[in-house]
Amino acid sequence: MAAGDLLLRTQSGLPVLARAFPSCLCLRVPARRRRGAPPLTAAKVDVADAVGRRVRSGGAAVPKRRRSRRDAEEEEEEGLAFSRVVTGRGRGVREEGVAEGEAPEFDAAKSGDESGGVDGSYLSDTRFDQCAISPLSLKAVKDAGYERMTQVQEATLPVILQGEDVLAKAKTGTGKTVAFLLPAIELLSTLPRSPSINLLVICPTRELANQVAAEARKLLKYHRSLGVQVVIGGTKLPQEQRSMQSNPCQILVATPGRLKDHLENTPGFSNRIKGVKVLVLDEADRLLDMGFRRDIEKIIAFIPKERQTLLFSATVPEEVRQISHVAMKRGYKFINTVKEGDEETHSQVSQMYMVAPLDLHFSILYNVLKKHIAEDADYKVIVFCTTAMVTKLVAEVLSQLKLNIREIHSRKSQSARTKVSDEFRKSKGLILVSSDVSARGVDYPDVTLVIQVGLPADREQYIHRLGRTGRKGKDGLGLLLLAPWETYFLNSVQDLSVSQAVVPTIDSSIQTGVKDALGRVETKSKESAYQAWLGYYNSNKAISRDKSRLVRLAEEFSQSMGLAIPPAIPKLILRKMGLNNVPGLRSV
Numbered sequence: 026m027a028a029g030d031l032l033l034r035t036q037s038g039l040p041v042l043a044r045a046f047p048s049c050l051c052l053r054v055p056a057r058r059r060r061g062a063p064p065l066t067a068a069k070v071d072v073a074d075a076v077g078r079r080v081r082s083g084g085a086a087v088p089k090r091r092r093s094r095r096d097a098e099e100e101e102e103e104g105l106a107f108s109r110v111v112t113g114r115g116r117g118v119r120e121e122g123v124a125e126g127e128a129p130e131f132d133a134a135k136s137g138d139e140s141g142g143v144d145g146s147y148l149s150d151t152r153f154d155q156c157a158i159s160p161l162s163l164k165a166v167k168d169a170g171y172e173r174m175t176q177v178q179e180a181t182l183p184v185i186l187q188g189e190d191v192l193a194k195a196k197t198g199t200g201k202t203v204a205f206l207l208p209a210i211e212l213l214s215t216l217p218r219s220p221s222i223n224l225l226v227i228c229p230t231r232e233l234a235n236q237v238a239a240e241a242r243k244l245l246k247y248h249r250s251l252g253v254q255v256v257i258g259g260t261k262l263p264q265e266q267r268s269m270q271s272n273p274c275q276i277l278v279a280t281p282g283r284l285k286d287h288l289e290n291t292p293g294f295s296n297r298i299k300g301v302k303v304l305v306l307d308e309a310d311r312l313l314d315m316g317f318r319r320d321i322e323k324i325i326a327f328i329p330k331e332r333q334t335l336l337f338s339a340t341v342p343e344e345v346r347q348i349s350h351v352a353m354k355r356g357y358k359f360i361n362t363v364k365e366g367d368e369e370t371h372s373q374v375s376q377m378y379m380v381a382p383l384d385l386h387f388s389i390l391y392n393v394l395k396k397h398i399a400e401d402a403d404y405k406v407i408v409f410c411t412t413a414m415v416t417k418l419v420a421e422v423l424s425q426l427k428l429n430i431r432e433i434h435s436r437k438s439q440s441a442r443t444k445v446s447d448e449f450r451k452s453k454g455l456i457l458v459s460s461d462v463s464a465r466g467v468d469y470p471d472v473t474l475v476i477q478v479g480l481p482a483d484r485e486q487y488i489h490r491l492g493r494t495g496r497k498g499k500d501g502l503g504l505l506l507l508a509p510w511e512t513y514f515l516n517s518v519q520d521l522s523v524s525q526a527v528v529p530t531i532d533s534s535i536q537t538g539v540k541d542a543l544g545r546v547e548t549k550s551k552e553s554a555y556q557a558w559l560g561y562y563n564s565n566k567a568i569s570r571d572k573s574r575l576v577r578l579a580e581e582f583s584q585s586m587g588l589a590i591p592p593a594i595p596k597l598i599l600r601k602m603g604l605n606n607v608p609g610l611r612s613v
């Protein structure tokens with residue numbers, strides 16, 4: 026461990042729930058292979074074989090292309106798809122990493138405890154009223170219904186209250202937001218009143234920023250002199266400027282792009298931000314990756330060096346630890362509540378993957394969803410897709426199939442995003458088809474199933490997307506649906522218990538239903554999805570280095586949407602993708 030590290034074992038230790046899953050649901054990997062373990066050679070031995078070999082590039086930073094200068098919380102850019110480069114950490118690995126072993130059927134029913142499986146295991150033994158927090162905060166915490174601290178809260182509170190910089194890692198859905206807000210509010214409550222911003226929280230997405238602000242409002246209930254404001258892209262800048270002028274709050278929650286806009290365009294803002302005493306980077310690894318890093322560096326340049334900095338995430342890859350000095354003091358504490366040898370995902374979440382040719386993906390998706398709905402009346406599903414335009418297409422197809430669908434991605438207006446997000450938070454019996462705008466931090470209670478269609482951007486994004494289910498110790502299900510040529514990704518998650526599920530038999534009524542649904546979807550949506558798909562996979566080094574193969578695969582995708590020939594793409598866009606003059610691509 027590096028100097029300054031503090032590896033905390035929480036009082037009770039994290040649970041490993043050896044729950045009796047139905048054997049058809051999930052084969053638990055008997056002995057998980059850890060990073061660096063020797064490669065397996067035998068196929069068809071167990072599920073561990075089925076997840077294939079993991080080869081990591083020795084922790085070396087994977088070069089990522091810079092995001093364009095745009096509101097940085099937008100998770101993807103269609104067609105050009107430069108906003109995130111799929112890192113494909115297992116790249117260079119043979120694609121036959123997945124054995125054709127016998128795999129269990131994916132059981133779409135919620136696993137384990139019928140009650141939702143709430144257990145106290147994500148909580149520590151320490152009650153809030155046993156800690157050194159103010160009576161006002163304690164009252165608010167009680168009103169919020171929190172009695173015991175979660176493990177990450179217990180581990181970080183005393184250290185943060187001592188004024189240390191903290192980099193904290195804790196599994197998804199275990200209360201990291203309160204973990205940084207509560208001690209920060211404690212500090213703020215001791216400061217004299219001023220129009221300065223004293224606590225700045227930066228989040229990678231708008232939904233997360235709104236959610237953090239909502240949690241802050243809960244905790245501020247009795248701190249009448251403190252207030253919180255949100256500044257996010259997609260809303261009117263002048264409106265935000267007016268509201269900040271009329272009611273300057275001490276707490277600001279922001280997405281990076283909009284924050285930079287205010288620094289550049291809002292009179293007096295850069296002065297107010299000089300009052301920052303605590304800076305929080307929520308989803309630190311996402312904010313410090315190459316895409317956001319430049320913006321974060323610019324923002325940090327405006328903030329006093331004499332401050333406390335808190336970085337929180339469920340994933341802290343080595344490269345983020347290496348660059349955390351961008352924001353933190355040298356002697357920062359690294360608090361890791363994920364026990365050594367434990368997985369970064371929750372043991373009560375069953376993780377499966379399925380491998381099938383692209384032309385079956387819509388049918389498989391429909392089949393799995395139908396089954397899940399039939400088996401769980403309280404179903405609440407998120408289907409993650411690779412890009413916004415692919416998300417739109419998948420949502421349209423599933424809506425045509427009469428499923429109860431909502432759609433959220435960066436191409437939707439902010440008001441539509443907020444409306445859908447609020448509705449999904451409160452509802453059951455709903456399927457949210459989403460791009461990565463919902464991947465991180467968003468706290469939708471009781472999500473029963475998370476499906477990831479196609480390659481996740483990287484291992485971290487896989488973990489965060491999966492983390493939308495199984496929150497607060499509840500059970501959950503995850504399914505990753507890959508095409509055969511995408512299976513190399515499994516190498517990067519081979520230390521997680523991801524088991525192979527057999528492809529379900531698709532009966533002819535499903536096939537016909539999907540074909541008809543695709544027939545009713547506008548050609549324009551398919552064209553946009555094709556272009557976006559091509560852009561996304563073109564930004565994946567493992568796939569894009571063989572351009573003729575990329576074009577072939579894109580054609581497969583186009584066929585899977587029922588198109589006879591792949592759509593033509595504007596010349597300018599092809600040029601920006603570096604795909605002009607690639608044989609097999611048509612241009613207009």
Ligand SMILES: Nc1ncnc2c1ncn2[C@@H]1O[C@H](COP(=O)(O)OP(=O)(O)OP(=O)(O)O)[C@@H](O)[C@H]1O
Pocket residue numbers: 170171172173174175178195196197198199200201202203338339465466467468492493496497
């Ligand atoms: N001490 C507590 N007791 C009970 N519930 C809590 C406690 N602290 C936070 N929560 C609730 O737990 C849920 C998850 O919290 P939160 O969204 O902060 O998790 P997270 O660790 O940040 O997740 P992610 O990694 O996905 O961002 C929220 O609904 C929050 O209100």
